[in-house]
Amino acid sequence: MSNWLHANMIQGRTLSAFGPAGAFTPSAGPARKVLYLSAGSGVTPLMAMTRAAFDLGQHRDVVFVHSARTPEDIIFETELDALAQASSAFRVIFVCEAQGEQADWQGPIGRLSLGLLRARVPDYREREVFVCGPAGYMDGVRRLLLDGNHDPARYHQESFNFAETVEVVEAAPEQEASTQTCxxxxxxxxxxxxxxxxxxxxxxxxxxxxxxxxxxxxxxxxxxxxxxxxxxxxxxxxxxxxxxxxxxxxxxxxxxxxxxxxxxxxx
Missing domain, CATH: 3.10.20.30 (Beta-grasp domain)
Known part of the structure; x- marks a missing residue:
């Protein structure tokens, strides 16, 4: 969709669209303490939730941990830092795989780990967790949280990566399907x-x-x-x-x- 918009949209063009939909919203886990975990462009839906909470004056204890390749690759860094300065209930942590060109980078280097989570967010097991990022990142985060005894019922994720459909729940009729062709x-x-x-x-x-x-x-x-x-x-x-x-x-x-x-x- 994003590529299509960049290639085709021009000023003044009108589109018909459906309204927002989906289950990856704060109401999926209306807890007072939440943990946002994102990587790369997966920051987008979590940023939307963060902005909405600030705009509506909602008071939640939020820790936002975003992973990037280098400090130069951090999306929304300035805005997230500003929000953290504006509210003592909002804390942001950036985790970078490599130092990059910022010689003065003081944040964590490497990948998100259970040790890092325990050190920076010691109460993570008390928090509702929302995750978005590449499939490999989300798989790793899910395993990490399970290893850390986080309740999987309080885990929510959004995916930008659509794999082939697999059977999770089959809602099949009890009777045999009809033999009619249409x-x-x-x-x-x-x-x-x-x-x-x-x-x-x-x-x-x-x-x-x-x-x-x-x-x-x-x-x-x-x-x-x-x-x-x-x-x-x-x-x-x-x-x-x-x-x-x-x-x-x-x-x-x-x-x-x-x-x-x-x-x-x-x-």
């Missing part, structure tokens, strides 16, 4: 109707039929295409973009759901 899908609110093959995902079929349906990652991660199935059944495989309690309420991700019957969707 199914009919109807949007209850808009009245849009199209037919599709059982080998297609609902999102792919809707796009092919020219029927707009909210979506983003198309990999079962972001949750943008989450929709209530009012009638019918689907088989769903996803990457964590939907919670078990949402599945119990009839919600499904259209990007990774294939029909096993005709469908009526709350769209």
């Amino acid at each position: 199914f009919t899908v109807r949007f209850a609110r808009s009245g849009a109707t199209f037919t599709m093959e059982p080998s297609q995902t609902v999102l792919a079929a809707a796009r092919k039929a020219g029927v707009p349906l909210p979506s983003s990652c198309s990999q079962g991660i972001c949750g943008t295409c989450k929709t209530t199935v009012l009638e019918g059944t689907v088989e769903m495989k996803h990457n964590g973009g939907i919670r078990p309690r949402e599945i119990d309420k009839g919600l499904r991700l259209m990007c990774c759901s294939k029909p096993t019957s005709d469908l009526v969707l709350d769209l």
Whole structure:
């Protein structure tokens, strides 16, 4: 999306867009003490949450630990330092892999480690943790926190890296799928109707039929295409973009759901 915007957008051009969506928000873990861990451009959503908290006058005890290759690569350094100066409840720590060209750099050198976390954020186990960065970084952070006895129920992450869809929870119907070659899908609110093959995902079929349906990652991660199935059944495989309690309420991700019957969707 970012590359497309840089290549195509010009002053005065208008786009139609859906509003913000997703589950990676402060309300995912409304604790009074939080720990933000980011690397590289993964700082972006955590920075948005930080700015919103300051703008709304929300008072939370926040420690923001950002990892970068060198001091020159730290994103939002000046702004984060200014926010830390403005509030005693907001603390920022920069961790750099290498010294870079700043000979006077006084911050930690190396990668985020459990030892560093214990030294700089000794109460990390009491904090709600929000993580964003490259897949390898997030995998390492998750293992680090588990090794440090942090409660995994208080861990939240956002991914910019969309891997191939893998089965996490399968919401399959109890009955055998019909042998018919096509199914009919109807949007209850808009009245849009199209037919599709059982080998297609609902999102792919809707796009092919020219029927707009909210979506983003198309990999079962972001949750943008989450929709209530009012009638019918689907088989769903996803990457964590939907919670078990949402599945119990009839919600499904259209990007990774294939029909096993005709469908009526709350769209």
